[in-house]
Amino acid sequence: MPSRGDVHYFGAGPAPLPTSVLESASKALLNYKDKGIGLCEISHRSAEANEILARTRACLSTLLDVPDNYEILFLQSGGSGEFSAVVFNIVANWVERRRKVAETELAVSGTAGEQLEKNVFARLKKEVDEELKLDYLVTGSWSLKASQEAARLVGAKHINVALDARRSNDGKFGKIPDESEWTLTPTVAGRGPALVYYCDNETVDGVEFPHFPSCLESPSGSEDDGPLVVADMSSNFISRRVDVRKFGVIFGGAQKNVGNTGITIAVVRKSLLPPASNMASTSLLRQLGLPVAPVVLDWPTIAKNNSLYNTLPIFDVWIAGQVMEGLVQSYGVKKISGQQEVSDRKAKLIYGVLDKYSQVYTVVPHETVRSRMNICFRVGGGAAEKENAFLDGAEKRGLLGLKGHRSVGGIRASNYNAVSTEGAEKLARYLEDFAQGQ
Incomplete structure (x- = not known):
């Protein structure tokens, strides 16, 4: 029977974990910090759990230089769950921003009360029907699935597949065409797509973006001057430098580079996390024919509750924290x-x-x-x-x-x-x- 040292595992996920982390985990499972109970048994509401969350966030912030205006969330349902969460949360945010602008501009005319609400809704309905677009760069199996989930949730008419890499490679994935061939939704008078989504590394097809797409750069470097970019980094998370400021959202399942199966990590710009009371209301979204997020996928709710709205698997967060802490210690200032x-x-x-x-x-x-x-x-x-x-x-x-x-x-x-x-x-x-x- 081979020992762990005799085997090198190249599986795509769940992926191998550092042996030192597993050795520490075996002890923590039996008796965490000499408390007489194992790490899987402690309450997710305990001081120990909060310490693990804080330490894991700190390690990730250090590794990626996460700016202060971003929130690090720990969720469940995997990367596939975030295919849906991205749509729910970004569309609700888009509607709320458009609602505020409409309310402000229409109120100038002197309209108020019930009539103002009706006029705002009519304008919003028109904008949703004519302007709501979610752009997807489809370069492999996972970005394809993400685009299909978005179409399922909001309707195909709102999805713009700005790039389908198969069209330039005999019907197969394996290339990323030049940016000049992408058909992104035009930005006119500051109004463009609600998001531009891509998968930074396609696990199935072996395709990785060599760098951040130039056409998605903000001309001024401001988050308000350029598209809101969402990236699935499940399979290359914490494997190379990332300028977090270029993204509205980065997410990834932990089971590739970060830890074991069980948690998903999302790094979300705080401007996308207004208090729930300021988000587009459930009734408004329904009237507009748009989906409402399950509460466990609602980023503002998760952020407000320190990722502990429901029972978070703290052991999985601890594993991720141990992995990242090992990288912090190994590479120091690098x-x-x-x-x-x-x-x-x-x-x-x-x-x-x-x-x-x-x-x-x-x-x-x-x-x-x-x-x-x-x-x-x-x-x-x-x-x-x-x-x-x-x-x-x-x-x-x-x-x-x-x-x-x-x-x-x-x-x-x-x-x-x-x-x-x-x-x-x-x-x-x-x-x-x-x-x-x-």
Whole structure:
């Protein structure tokens, strides 16, 4: 029976965790801080739970230099739950901002009371019907699912797929066309799309944005001068530097680079979190034919309750905090740039061998958008016997979790933070040996 040290796991998620964190967790599960009870047993309302939340937030803020005008939320329902939460919360915020403008401008004419309310509603209804647009950049399976969920919630007429990368790659994902080909909703007189959404790293398809899209930059650097950008960073979270100020919302499931399955982390600009009493009312949204968020996905409610509106799995938050605290201690003033150097080095090592033996291996995505986190390739042109032989040989060497996603097949080596440099080197040696044996 192999020991943990004999195995290197490259699964796409749940992903490996640092052994040191798991060793600490085994103790905390039995007796947390010598209290005689385990970490899974403490109340989420306890002082200990609040300390864990505060410490985890502090570590993430340190790593990513999260500005003070952002809130860090811990939620449940995974990244897929945030596909819905993004729509609920951003649309409600859009309606409320438009309502305030309409009320202010229409009141100038002297209209008041019930007639003002009717006029405001009529204007809002027209603006929702004609102007509400949510822009999606579809570059892989997850952004596609997010766009489909948005269409399900608010109706397809409100969704603008500004980019479908399959159209420039023979019906398959694997490229990101030039920004000049994107069809973003125009911004006229300061009014543009309610949001622009993209998935920074597509886990299934091995596609990663090399940098923040230039066309989404705010001309002045102000949050009021440019589109509200939402990014799903589930599979490259805390693996490279991110300028948080460029985004309205960043979210990600924890089970890739941050922790174990159970929590989702969202970094939300506070201007998107007004008190619930100032948000578009439930009745107004319904009258406008728009969806109302379940309370457990309502960001203002979660923020107001310190992420503890319902029973949060504190053990999962603690795991994430331990992982991030380890990065803070390891990289010091480099912060997340230190981890980025390691991630880039591991990816370069593996891609280098794949490119060296291009007669045996075919990297799936275009070179300009290759993911550092999910390295997708085919063996022997995708022949089943070749790929099965590759996977069998890898398993014998303790290299596990390399089978591609069921929807696309092939091989996928997920190069998350907890995959050691030693593991990447061992995979590279196997790639060499297998290729030479063909």
